[in-house]
Amino acid sequence: MGLRDRGVEIKSPEQIAAMRRAGLVVGETLELLRGHVRAGVSTRELDAVAEDNIRSSGATPSFLGYHGFPGSICASVNDEVVHGIPGDRVLAEGDVVSIDCGAIMPDDSGQGWHGDAAITVAVGAVRDEVTELMRVTEEAMWRGIAAARLGGRVTDISAAVERHVRSQGSYGILEDYTGHGIGSAMHQPPDVPNYGRAGRGPKLVRGLALAVEPMVTLGGKDVSTLDDDWTVVADDGSWAAHFEHTFTLTEDGAWVLTALDGGEAALTALGVPFGGR
Ligand code: MG
Ligand code: MG
Secondary structure, eight states: OOTGGGTOOOOOHHHHHHHHHHHHHHHHHHHHHHHHOOTTOBHHHHHHHHHHHHHHTTOEESSTTGGGOOOSEEEEETTEEEOOOOSSOBOOTTOEEEEEEEEEEEOTTSOEEEEEEEEEEEOSSOOHHHHHHHHHHHHHHHHHHHTOOTTSBHHHHHHHHHHHHHHHSSOEEOSSSOEEEOSSSSSEEEEEOSSSOSSOSSBOOTTOEEEEOOEEESSOSOEEEOTTSSOEEETTOOOEEEOBEEEEEETTEEEETTSTTTTHHHHHHTTOOBOOO
16 A cells, blocks of 8 residues: 555655744744743743744644644643643642644645644753653654654654663553654644554655654553543653654655754764754
8 A cells, every 4th residue: 555545645845844834933932932931830821922922933823723622732731641731720840841832834825734843841840750751751752753764664763762761761651642644734644653663654755744752651651531621641640751843854864843953963963864954
């Protein structure tokens, strides 16, 4: 079965360029939000900062109204893993907050193109094990991206993410939620699991764009959705971290569309070629 038969969207260079513009808005918004995270700030205030920045950049917040989601970011605190609704919750010293953000940028024809990324940020000083959890999760995301090669397979990424997490200690890797294809829609085939054997799934080709987003807990992998129908929490109450980037592959290597430097520093540090421009 060919890539298009599986619903995998192959982007032209012009379309990837529009995704880069969307990705830069997302990356800049997340860096802005990182600077606003402190004890005493509400997740609703962070959401307002995000929406203002996305719109003033000429983009549209992709989360707002997505299946009825009421915010421009997801803000997930402590044992909330993903999909937290921004609201009255006030961040406290020692918390961690995952901030997930998406933006849509139109190309010359008016078609919108998506960027999707997430960071987990400490609120002041956090427990050492939480700092470690964040480090391991972010590193796993980069190792997953670094494992992607033209001609390889989607689960090469999955295996690299899992291998790194397992090598660093006893953590839970969510299985119910995965990374995903991205382009003219935020969520497209293929799924990009954060665990599993390499060498499976669709082939990695030029024009494919994927969001890689490990969700890792200090405890187990099992999660449930709260009564708000969105917030995903760890069943055992363990705290979680979540990092995400959107990337594509060029002939030269990986290009991380939501990273301000295109991923050059992190990929170079891992000894893999940087494919950005
Ligand atoms: Mg996301
Ligand atoms: Mg995503």
